[in-house]
Amino acid sequence: MTRSRSSVFFGLKSAAIGIMLAAATVCPVGAACEFPVVKQAIDIMLDQDAERAAKFRREVAAGSDSIAVMEALVSPEMAKKIDVCRFETAEYLTKRGFPPFH
């Protein structure tokens, strides 16, 4: 009694997909960047939330890294999304006049 090659293949494929899904769930680093969501959060904070925008500007002017300040001022969930989109966020903050220095 042996399994057909195709059923072995589909079994392995299912297992591989399962592992990939599990990895994607537990590994935020491997998650895809959802930059439109991040951009919207940045725009809302800088353009519509006067209190947090003032704090952001004040801390960046004092020398703090703009990505680090942004991460500290948003929700933990959004901070994770910013981390995944670290490069795109840097590009956008530079366009908005807050380059994360290096």
Add this chain to the structure above:
Amino acid sequence: MKQANQAALRLVATLAFVAGFSASAFAQSTDDLKNDEKTPADVLVYGMGYSGQRYSPLTQINKDNVSKLVPLWGHALTDNRGAEAFPIVKDGVIYTTIHSATVAIDALTGRQIWRTTHEYPPETLRVVCCGVVNRGAAIYEGKIIRALMDNHIIALDAKTGKEVWKAKSPDPTSVENGYAMTGAPLVANGVVVVGVAGAEYSHRGFLEGYDAETGKHLWRTYNIPGKGEKGVDTWKGETHLVGGGSSWVTGTYDPDLDLVYWGTGNPSPWNPRTREGDALWTNSIIALRPKTGEHVWAYQMTPADPFDYDGVHTPMRATLNIEGQPRKVVMQANRGGFLYVLDATNGKLLAANAYGKVTWADGIDLKTGRPKWTQVYHDALAGKNVTVWPSVSGLTNWQHMSFNPGTGLLYINTLHIGMTYEAPEPQAMTPGKPSGPGSVKRTTVLEDPNVRGYLKAVDPMTGKSKWEAPYRSPNWSSTLSTASNLVFTGVMTGEFQALDADTGKLLWSFQTPSGILGQPVTWERNGKQYVTVMSGIGGVYALRAGDPNLANVPAGASIWTFGLFDK
């Protein structure tokens, strides 16, 4: 029948000859690479030869006729990222790279011969601190060999662009653990030597060797010592495992000594208050054997660095006359602002002088090799707010200097930017976690917003300039020197320029479509000299400096070749 057999034999012999000729025309043996500097028609090794001097003996383009230099062709590379690559030139074909493609171009017409695209997972960008770039490929035995951003090394057939082999850097090298590859490989003694980026993401930097023929992984040597190894006591606890020390800029090779010289990057995190000790061998020059990765000697320029003064600038080889004796040296214009000259055989420090404004140290003690730290440095380590020169970007960054043996001068694109700096209470680090800019505070300090950089002609033994040409923004292009005493360089606003190597006078300039971060090379074909450079703004300064001078520079990568107008 006999005649037919003879004809068939002649055909076979002819085909064998053509095949043999074709193979030899594409073969770039170890000897060809060794002789690159003596064969200026082609450009085979990163840095225009194993010394990395970026010097050509070609003189057809000179001070009298450089004003007649014209663009012969421009080739769009279909990309909006930084164009930082070193073009290779072999038998009338130019090979160059961007982050996502390798391209072969007819050197005389600019027409594409082949283009091979490379894909990488989108999350790779998370650990690319300093621009989505690639700095070039190596050529060896008919193969174009390059690194990919997601830590693969790939060899392509130089004739077709088809994959010959592909290797993944073994674990723990991964994007998740903070690693990326942006630098060009160096083939030395048949081994592909590559480095990694990622010291801003709590990785542990290393160099690796791969068999150039097969891609087999031969060795890995960490730039930071492991448990039980000499120097690990310069790290607190287990911090050496996430200690940075990347190797993202290509080194040089001395075939006679069989030594590869490679610079290492900053310790992780930037914030020094989690660290104790010198953090060996970050910010160092390491000499190692290409076949085994064995460390032969190492010298650390910036012990216990708080300022991101990477020591990655390519250690350039030369023979200098020192105290009446010719001496093999390696020279590095270090990001911290000192120009180091070391004995190439043993790493002994021969000279170290500031080549611009430096406030964190008064000099380097030639006996101990250690910096003479100022109060600025000590206050920075204590967490006080200080003003320090140069800034985290360095007095120079990765852009390569060139050396003209005729003038005896180095031609260095420098920055003139300082910073305020403060290291607050630090946080613990884990692999892959950001550990760079977010760990300290910093603001830009300028003396003159219209002079943020200079091209300098510098004496390697004194650090003093013979001349300095100011620029509104620092040049991120490398320099190229020729025996006709010209210096070629690019400007971030797109001008490709030739200057008088003796005086710094601007002799010629051409506006390319984007900013230049590229590495100019010169070569010869059918008795005519050409100059080639890539244009395309991007990289760390454009992305992160907030320089207002660059606000209106359009993106777009392209490669250009120039020649004298002779119609």
